[in-house]
Amino acid sequence: MKTLLKLAIATLILTSVAQAAPKWIKPSKSVCVDNGGTMEGKECKATWDDAKEICSSMNAQLPAIGKFKGMITNCGGIVNNYRVNTANLSYQSCIKSLGFAAGGNNFYWYWSSNVSEKDTSYVRVMDSEAGDIGNEEDNYGFPKSNDKYVICVRGGQ
Numbered sequence: 001m002k003t004l005l006k007l008a009i010a011t012l013i014l015t016s017v018a019q020a021a022p023k024w025i026k027p028s029k030s031v032c033v034d035n036g037g038t039m040e041g042k043e044c045k046a047t048w049d050d051a052k053e054i055c056s057s058m059n060a061q062l063p064a065i066g067k068f069k070g071m072i073t074n075c076g077g078i079v080n081n082y083r084v085n086t087a088n089l090s091y092q093s094c095i096k097s098l099g100f101a102a103g104g105n106n107f108y109w110y111w112s113s114n115v116s117e118k119d120t121s122y123v124r125v126m127d128s129e130a131g132d133i134g135n136e137e138d139n140y141g142f143p144k145s146n147d148k149y150v151i152c153v154r155g156g157q
Helices: 004-016 029-034 048-057 063-074 082-085 087-099
Strands: 024-025 038-040 045-048 109-115 122-127 152-154
Touching: 024 045, 029 045, 029 048, 045 048, 048 109, 048 152, 063 087, 063 109, 063 122, 082 087
Parallel strands: none
Antiparallel strands: 024 152, 038 045, 109 122
16 A cells, blocks of 8 residues: 555656746856857847757757747736736736846847748747737747847756
């Protein structure tokens, strides 16, 4: 009976670890700069190719748009609803606690791993403060050569 109980507990623990939420990782100044990025205040900015290298150097990756959607809703925001999200202090506090930039009604566009299906020189992005990811039909994202903010994800990708 004790063995069966231990097995059930171990299975429960392993299942919860496997389904763990993603860990958002903000690059340090040295990781950012050493891999081609630049610092804007406390935030790392880089081209898309450099952003991938920055994440890779931390054993992480750029998040997919779906991860951003999950983060927005898990923080109490509404995807693509600028007015609601920028006025929602709980949402703003939550995204800041995860390491995203917010405040001051700025556009904090973060790179995703999703290349546009319509134009492969563009990559989908997410504005953390507004909870805006646009959509593939109207918004291809930004050219890969632009500098955008970098945040990486590990686990639960």
